[in-house]
Amino acid sequence: MLAIHSMTNANEISLQLDSTLRDLPMWEVQFELHLPGNTLIRSFEEEPLLPGIILTKNQYFVGMISRQRFFEHMSRPYSFGLFSMRPIEALYNFLQPEMCIFDQDMTIVEANQMALQRSPQLVYEPIIVKTQSDQYSIVDFHQLLLANSQIHALTLNQLQRVEEQSQLAKAGFRDLKKNYSRLLQNEKMAALGQLVAGIAHEVNNPVNFITGNLIHATQYIDDLFELINLYRQHYPKPVAEIQTAIAQSEFEFIINDLPHLLNSMSTGCERISQIVRSLRNFSRLDESDRKIANIHEGIDSTLLILQSRLKPHNKHPSISIIKEYGNLPLVDCYPGLLNQVFMNLIANAIDALEESMSNSPELLTKPQIQIRTENTNNQQVMIRIADNGPGIPEDVKKRLFDPFFTTKPVGKGTGLGLSICHQIIVEKHGGQMYCVSTVGKGAEFIIHLPVNSQQSLVS
Ligand SMILES: Nc1ncnc2c1ncn2[C@@H]1O[C@H](COP(=O)(O)OP(=O)(O)OP(=O)(O)O)[C@@H](O)[C@H]1O
């Protein structure tokens, strides 16, 4: 008889998700079949936890008899007398128990699954485990169940950890996306700023040239007119050739019209200079830093840049701008960044109006954008930009400020505009920004900006 066994509880051994039967405590009590039945009784009684005994014939494995089956049978009338003195073989042949033999490398989870598929009367029978060297041992089914539940708990634990890690990864991805969107928009605006600044610079020189020369030209023409007047006074009756030339050149008309012409040329130049100033104001490449600025100037220069989009084109009537500027103090801010915000908001409003005009022109006969500013009493200014376009449905409103959220066709919108606006107003200036909209009536974006944002960011 060979009796090596372990009393370890499956809860006390450390298991992994892929632990095998090899990791479980095993019983290796075995008897030769020719021994009398009562030797089994002794062994089972000596070892109250012994789940079963391996039976051999000439040292070769034959089968197994479990404690439960053995006592179940022995407690029957006459059985004890019949089998206790006879060879175990007699009892074994009589019982012919079904066996479940697994390889020692089978995982606990798999073994458990297969063992549970046994017929109900056998389901609690011990498991026979075969080693590589063709040795057989016994595993208590209860131990297998315990080990399985331990692995189950481990799995849940790991799942939770994976879940936590994936949450972390998701958060990281969100940050990454946000950073990326910032970079992209900064680049976009920097590129636009450079372009605008470049154009402004190129246009500025020739305009200065014309404006400067116009002053001299006006002066020279005045001088010439005076000279002509003098001639007329002293030579009221010129020769016939001069009289004909005067008549042919509509001299009187020229004398009348030339001052007007010069005047409108200088108005035109003034207008060009104004545009150049706005372009520079918008790009603010040289002064992207914080400074005390006039909000209305920023809005006006943005409007000038978007002017061409407000004019009527194709079937669209012009978009009117209704300004209601309050009495605003100068604001300590990043004017270049605020211009980006105005640009994005007004461009969005124009997009929305254009879309609704092309979808249902009969509904929107007077497209307009209303820009209102107000000095609210608590050291804040309020800027509201409203359009009478299609408005924003609730599900879109929830995601407005998400980076990359856009409802515009591919290639038209990046979905960055509002997320950048939000960053600029909230993070850069410590202000607030939100949207109020009723579907069918239009949308309004409201900005609250601290007059001294440095203070409000610190506090
Ligand atoms: N005034 C508005 N009226 C209706 N919908 C608007 C208005 N402003 C924004 N939206 C909606 O919000 C979405 C997001 O705007 P956002 O400015 O962030 O991105 P975009 O305009 O689509 O793209 P981008 O500004 O990057 O070119 C728009 O696609 C549009 O659906």
Ligand SMILES: [Mg+2]
């Ligand atoms: Mg936009």
